[in-house]
Structures are given as C-alpha cells and as structure tokens.
Amino acid sequence: MTLGQAKLAGMLLASVIAGAFAAPVLAETGEAEEATVMTMDAPKSGWFFVRGGWGSNGSSIFDSATGKMVGMIATGRDSDLGIDPAGKAYYVAETIWSKGNRGTRQDMVSVYDAKTLKLLTEIPTPGRLVIGGLKTNFVITDDGKTAYDYNFDPASSVNVIDLVKRKFVRAIELPGCANIIPNPGVGFSSLCADGTLATVAIKGSTQEITRTEPFFDAAADPIFSNFAYDRKKKQAVFLTYTGLISVASIGAKPTIGAPFSIQQAAGLRVADTKPLDINWYPGGMQVMALHRPTATLYVLMHKGEYWSPKESAEEIWAVDLATKKVTKRFPIKDGGGNIEITQDDAAMIMVTDNKNNARVIDSKTGEIKHTIENAGGGHITVVEPM
Amino acid sequence: MTKFNPDAIGENLLRRFAGRTSRRGILSRLGLALVAAPVFPLLPVSRAEAAKPDRTPEAKTAFARNAQTKDDTKCDYWRYCAIDGTLCTCCGGGIHSCPAGSEPSPVSWVGSCINPDDGKAYMIAYRDCCGKPSCGQCGCDNTDRATQLYLPQLNNNVIWCFGTSSMEYHCSTAMMIGAA
Numbered sequence: 001m002t003l004g005q006a007k008l009a010g011m012l013l014a015s016v017i018a019g020a021f022a023a024p025v026l027a028e029t030g031e032a033e034e035a036t037v038m039t040m041d042a043p044k045s046g047w048f049f050v051r052g053g054w055g056s057n058g059s060s061i062f063d064s065a066t067g068k069m070v071g072m073i074a075t076g077r078d079s080d081l082g083i084d085p086a087g088k089a090y091y092v093a094e095t096i097w098s099k100g101n102r103g104t105r106q107d108m109v110s111v112y113d114a115k116t117l118k119l120l121t122e123i124p125t126p127g128r129l130v131i132g133g134l135k136t137n138f139v140i141t142d143d144g145k146t147a148y149d150y151n152f153d154p155a156s157s158v159n160v161i162d163l164v165k166r167k168f169v170r171a172i173e174l175p176g177c178a179n180i181i182p183n184p185g186v187g188f189s190s191l192c193a194d195g196t197l198a199t200v201a202i203k204g205s206t207q208e209i210t211r212t213e214p215f216f217d218a219a220a221d222p223i224f225s226n227f228a229y230d231r232k233k234k235q236a237v238f239l240t241y242t243g244l245i246s247v248a249s250i251g252a253k254p255t256i257g258a259p260f261s262i263q264q265a266a267g268l269r270v271a272d273t274k275p276l277d278i279n280w281y282p283g284g285m286q287v288m289a290l291h292r293p294t295a296t297l298y299v300l301m302h303k304g305e306y307w308s309p310k311e312s313a314e315e316i317w318a319v320d321l322a323t324k325k326v327t328k329r330f331p332i333k334d335g336g337g338n339i340e341i342t343q344d345d346a347a348m349i350m351v352t353d354n355k356n357n358a359r360v361i362d363s364k365t366g367e368i369k370h371t372i373e374n375a376g377g378g379h380i381t382v383v384e385p386m
Numbered sequence: 387m388t389k390f391n392p393d394a395i396g397e398n399l400l401r402r403f404a405g406r407t408s409r410r411g412i413l414s415r416l417g418l419a420l421v422a423a424p425v426f427p428l429l430p431v432s433r434a435e436a437a438k439p440d441r442t443p444e445a446k447t448a449f450a451r452n453a454q455t456k457d458d459t460k461c462d463y464w465r466y467c468a469i470d471g472t473l474c475t476c477c478g479g480g481i482h483s484c485p486a487g488s489e490p491s492p493v494s495w496v497g498s499c500i501n502p503d504d505g506k507a508y509m510i511a512y513r514d515c516c517g518k519p520s521c522g523q524c525g526c527d528n529t530d531r532a533t534q535l536y537l538p539q540l541n542n543n544v545i546w547c548f549g550t551s552s553m554e555y556h557c558s559t560a561m562m563i564g565a566a
Contacts, residue, residue, distance in 0.1 A: 078545075095553075101519065102552045130545055130553055134535065152538065154493055154548050178535040193537040218537045225534040275447050305448045307530050 039115050040071050042087035043383045045344040049073065049081060050358060051132070051378025060376055064348035064360050067370025071117060074110075078130045080138035082147060084163075085386050088114050091163070093138040093149045095130050109147060109161055125159050125168050127151045133285050133379055135226055136179035139188070142231050142386050148180045148188050158188065158200070172200060172207055179225045181236050186252050189236075191225070193218045197254050215256045216240060221273060224282070224309070226379070228290035228297065231386050237290055237297055237321065241309050242271045243282050245297065247321060262299060265319055266326035273306045283311035286338035286379040291347050291363065293385070295321040298349060298363065300332075300339050312337055316349065318363065330366035332359075340380035350380050447530050450500045458560075461526035465510045468497030468532045470542035471558035474515055476524035482561040484515035490559070491516055491546045495539055498531060498566050509563035516547035518556040 027033075046064045059075045062068065075081050079094035090112040098104040109123040129137060129152040137150040140163070147161040151171065156178055160169040177192040187202035195214035200207050216223050221240045228237045229250075236248045243262035249255045261270040263280055271279040282288070284300040287309075291298065300313035312335035318328040336351035341363060348369065349361040358375030359368050443451055453464035458475045465481065466473070478485035494513040501508060533540040547553040 097552065097554075101554045102517070105553070129535075131535075131543055133543065152535075152544070154538065154546075156538075176536065178538070191534075191536045219531070219533060219540065222533040222537070225536070275451075276444055307447050307449070307532070309532070310527055310529055 037116075038071075040117060042114055043083050043090075045383050045385075046342050046346060046348070047383065048340060048342070048350045048358075048360075049083075049381040050350070050352060050376040051075065051081075051380070052356070052376040058376075059378075059381070062350075062358070062360075062372060062375060064342050064346065064350065064369075067360055067372055069372075073112060073117060074119075076110075078132035080128075080132075080134070080149070081381055082138055082140040083381065083383060084114065085140065085142060085144040085384075087383075089120065090114055090117075091138075091140060091147060093125070093128055093147070095128060109149065111163075111166065121166055123161055123163075123166050123168060125149060125161065126171060127153050128159065129153075133226075134179070135286065135379055135381065136181070139180045139182050141182050142184050148182070150178060150180055152178070158190075160202070170205065172202070174198065174200065174209070179227070181227075181229055181250055182231065183250050183252075183254075184231075184234070189250055189254055191218075191223055191227075191238075197248060197256065199252070199254055201252065210253070212254055212256060215246070215259075216244075222309075224287050226286045226288070228288060230290060230292045230295075231384055232292065237288075239282055239288055239297075239299065241281065241306065242273060243280070243299075245319065245321070245324075260324045262301075262317065262319060262326065265324050266317065266329070271306070275305060278303065278305060280315075280317075281306065281308055281311070283309050284313055284337040284339065285310065286340065289339045289341040289349065291341045292343055293345070294347070296327070296363075297321055298339055298341055300336055300351070301329075310337070312354065313339075313351070316351070316361070316366075328363075328366065330361065334359075337377070338379045340382050342382055343385050352377050352380060446500060449528055449530050450502070453500070453502050455501060455503050459524055461524070461528065463560075464501050465497075465499055465508075465560040465562070466526055466528050467499035467510070467530040468495070468528055468540075468542055469512050469558055469560060470527045470529075470532070471512075471514070471525070471555070472521040473524040473526060474521070474557040474559045477515075477521035477557045479515060479557060479559065482513075482559050484559065485518070485521070485557065487518055488515040488556045489517045489550045489552075490514075492549045494546050494561075495542055495544065496563070497560075507566035509566045511561045511563050512542070512546075513559050513561055514546045515556045515559060516550040517552040517554055520555055521557040523557075 048062045049059045052058045059073045061071045076094035082091040092110040107125045111120040149159040151157045157171045157173045177190040177198045179191045181189040183189045187200040189199045195216045196211040198211045223238045234250045238246045244259040246259040247257040283302045288299045297319040299317045301315045302311045316330045336353045338352045342348045347363040349363045352358045356377040358372040360370040484490050491514045494511040497510045532542045545555045
C-alpha cells in the first residue's frame with residue numbers, strides 16, 4: 001500500500017466512523033448503515049462562532065443554550081469570517097500558499113453555503129492583511145451585497161468585493177487608517193493614526209475621503225481596534241486604553257459623542273496614563289461586546305497599571321450606554337481575552353481564555369452556564385441584528 | 387494631548403516617496419517601508435522620550451521597573467518592552483539573529499525601551515524571522531507604548547514578514563537601533 005493509498009484508506013475509515021457518530025438517532029439494530037452528512041440550520045442568534053486561537057484553523061460553532069458544538073466553518077489560519085445578513089452564506093477572507101508554508105501566495109474570499117457548509121466559490125483578491133484576531137478587518141455591508149477587506153502590504157488600502165457578482169471590484173488606498181465600519185449608502189469609515197475618523201464616500205469608480213476633527217490620541221491613549229458597531233442605530237462604540245467610552249453616529253458626516261470614563265461610571269477614580277497609577281483598566285484582544293437591543297457594553301477589565309491593553313481579565317463590567325453607569329460587575333475566575341454576547345433576549349456572554357477554553361455566562365446574573373474545554377482561544381463572532 | 391504624531395511623519399514620507407515612484411509595484415511599497423522603517427525610530431518615539439527624560443521609578447512603566455539585562459531568553463529582558471511573539475533567542479537564534487533556515491523581515495515594528503543598567507532609552511526594532519513554522523518557545527506579549535492597527539509601526543500584532551519569500555512567522559528578534 002502506497003502512502004497515498006494508506007491515507008485514503010485512513011480517510012475512508014475516519015469518514016465511516018464520523019458518519020456513524022453523526023447519525024442523528026442511535027439505532028443499535030445490527031443492520032448495516034450508510035455514511036451520511038449533516039446539514040446546518042441558517043445562522044442563529046444564539047450561536048457563537050469561535051476561532052481556534054492563534055495560528056490554528058477552523059471556527060467552531062457553539063449553541064449558547066446547550067453549550068454543544070453544532071458545526072465548524074473552514075476558516076483558514078489568520079483568516080476573517082463574515083456572515084451573510086440573509087443567512088445564506090459564510091464568507092472567509094483568507095490567504096494560502098501553493099506549497100503550504102511557501103510557494104505562490106493566493107488571497108481570496110471563500111464562499112460557503114450556510115446549510116451544507118460546502119465551498120460554493122472562491123473570489124480572488126489582490127491581497128489582505130494576514131493578522132487574525134480582529135473583527136474589523138473584513139466587513140459585510142447591511143444589504144449583503146458588498147464586502148470590504150482591509151489590506152496592508154505594508155501600505156494600507158481596502159479591497160472592495162462585489163458579493164452578488166462574486167468578483168473583486170477595486171482597491172481604495174487609505175494611508176494611515178485601518179479598521180472598517182460599514183457606512184450604509186456612503187461606503188465605510190475607519191479609525192486613523194491622526195486621531196480622526198475617516199469616511200470613504202464611494203461614488204462609482206471614485207471616492208471622496210473626509211475626516212472628522214481629531215478626537216483621540218492614537219499613540220498615548222489608543223482606541224481598541226475591536227470596537228463594536230450597532231447596524232440598526234448606525235452607531236460605533238469606541239473604548240480607549242484608559243477606559244474612555246465614546247459613541248459615534250456613522251453617516252456621511254460622522255459625529256462623535258462626548259467620551260465618559262468607565263471607572264467614573266462605576267463610581268471610581270478616572271484612570272490615568274501615568275505609571276504606578278493602580279486602577280481598573282480594559283484589556284484583552286476582543287476587549288468588549290455590545291448587546292445592541294439593550295445598549296449595554298460588556299468590557300473585560302483587570303486591575304493594574306497603564307500599558308496593559310492585553311492583560312487577561314479579572315472582571316466583566318456591564319455599562320449602560322444610556323445612563324453612562326456600570327450596572328453590573330462579574331468576576332472571571334480563570335481570566336479571559338475575548339468576549340462576545342448573543343444579540344437575542346437571552347443575552348448570553350461567551351469569554352475565551354488563552355488555554356482555549358470558553359465559558360458561557362448569563363449576562364443577567366453572571367452565572368456560568370457552560371464551560372467548554374478546547375472551544376478555541378481566538379475571537380468570537382455572533383449574528384448581528386440588521 | 388498629542389505629544390507626537392507618527393502618522394503625519396509616516397504619511398509625509400509616503401507622499402514624498404509616492405511622488406517619485408510607480409505606486410502599484412510591491413517593490414516601491416516595500417522600498418517605501420524600508421526607507422521609512424529606520425526613520426520611524428529616529429523621529430517619533432525619540433522625540434517623545436526627549437520630552438520626558440525622567441527616569442525615576444515613578445516615571446517608568448511596570449515593565450521598565452522590573453526589566454533585567456542578564457537573560458535575553460526571558461520575557462522581562464529589557465529590550466522586549468513591546469515584543470509580541472516567540473523569542474528567537476529560545477529558538478536557536480539570537481537577539482538580532484534569525485534561527486537557521488529562517489529569513490529576517492526587512493521591515494519591523496519598534497519599541498522604545500529603557501536599559502536599567504544605564505537608565506537610558508533605546509530604540510529597538512522587532513524584526514520577525516519568517517519562512518518556518520512558529521517556534522513556539524518563550525512566548526511573550528509586552529505592550530509598553532504598543533498601539534493598534536491604525537498605527538502599525540507601533541502595533542505588535544502585525545506579522546511583519548513582508549518582502550520575505552514566505553510570510554510564515556517563526557519568531558521575533560529585538561535589534562538595537564540606537565539611543566532614543
């Protein structure tokens with residue numbers, strides 16, 4: 001038996017075993033069985049899509065109600081996942097090389113059928129930033145017709161992809177800016193190193209780029225790149241390293257609301273950038289989650305000094321954005337670096353840690369509902385209300 | 387509030403360079419980064435450091451107060467104040483040397499770190515070694531003055547293996563650039 005034959009035999013055996021396990025009903029009749037393949041429901045508001053940690057492939061889908069895995073999307077290493085608003089497809093912006101770790105580089109958006117999770121097509125693109133861990137690099141517009149994919153090579157630009165015709169349209173150069181916010185009817189907006197918010201108004205084959213006045217210091221107190229965006233309200237929620245929260249109204253001319261301190265919202269002293277100023281600071285890779293129906297922001301917080309933006313969390317703070325008050329604080333026993341929340345009434349939180357374990361937490365009580373070992377240590381995606 | 391503006395400096399460089407070059411070629415983009423990379427350390431962070439020469443413990447970050455100069459295979463080695471990744475010193479490489487078979491990235495992100503022996507700040511270029519699987523030894527993630535993606539030269543999440551024959555990340559070095 002050649003190596004290829006051995007592999008094939010192994011795969012066949014594995015698929016037979018997998019098919020047996022995947023059978024919906026255990027029927028111990030002794031009769032010969034057929035290998036079958038499951039199909040998926042359309043993306044559900046109660047699902048978490050959990051990335052398998054740095055350098056690993058696959059996004060596991062967990063049901064927040066049961067804590068059980070229901071499937072996996074083949075998100076390649078350091079790829080970005082987008083969910084079709086109509087629930088028909090998953091989009092994976094990814095990069096592969098023809099010989100694995102070398103050879104010809106290929107960038108693409110891979111399109112998967114949401115029901116079968118089978119590859120429908122690949123849309124070649126001229127490049128993308130290989131980074132992982134960011135949910136603002138690849139965004140789908142509210143109407144599901146366009147994708148914006150951030151590129152850095154190492155000059156920054158945004159690739160526009162037509163998801164209806166399934167083809168790359170063009171690249172828009174955007175020096176000094178990154179992280180994409182959909183801006184319906186206009187184009188998109190991005191955070192910039194000069195402390196402004198840039199808005200790219202796309203007009204056919206041209207575009208006009210305008211910027212707000214500077215509203216944050218990108219070097220001294222940066223805004224976390226994994227900010228949140230509410231598509232219904234057209235509002236972005238920003239959080240800085242010191243814990244300043246601001247809400248931006250996104251449109252042709254975005255406006256930025258006055259920032260407020262998360263510590264002050266909790267009845268504590270405002271945090272500073274100075275060393276030896278021990279306070280509560282936000283920290284993590286996916287540092288915050290917005291429950292859009294209740295306008296409540298959940299933030300991973302730790303006690304320490306400034307310049308600790310990736311520190312593992314000790315608590316989750318719930319911030320009511322309307323009253324600008326911290327309404328709840330939940331301790332996290334084993335730390336966490338990524339947080340997300342389902343957008344349904346159940347409002348279940350998931351936190352993943354650097355040991356690839358996940359916890360599903362009831363946001364109303366702080367109770368841990370499920371602990372999922374090896375769920376994945378990467379960032380988490382949920383279905384967004386449109 | 388704004389002490390320095392790395393973006394404006396980077397953008398000026400970009401614009402000047404772009405005016406003389408074909409904007410589409412990867413070589414021009416890479417060349418631009420190569421031109422810009424050594425200048426970043428000389429300009430923004432060194433200015434910031436010059437503006438605040440206070441080296442008392444009260445003025446130092448938690449990392450700087452606890453940094454050591456003896457063991458470059460530990461995350462608290464002073465040059466690693468803004469490193470994110472696996473240390474090449476633990477992977478068969480050195481503080482400025484890639485392990486055999488890997489290739490140094492021509493561009494990098496930078497940190498401004500204080501040497502506890504002389505109390506001075508130095509510019510450190512964190513060059514990734516590329517083209518082999520992730521080393522996996524001595525993973526560190528220090529974040530002194532590390533910012534976000536819109537300020538990429540001070541962001542330690544970007545894999546800087548641009549212009550190398552493979553973008554696969556192996557480990558990170560911490561090259562001395564000079565006094566800040």
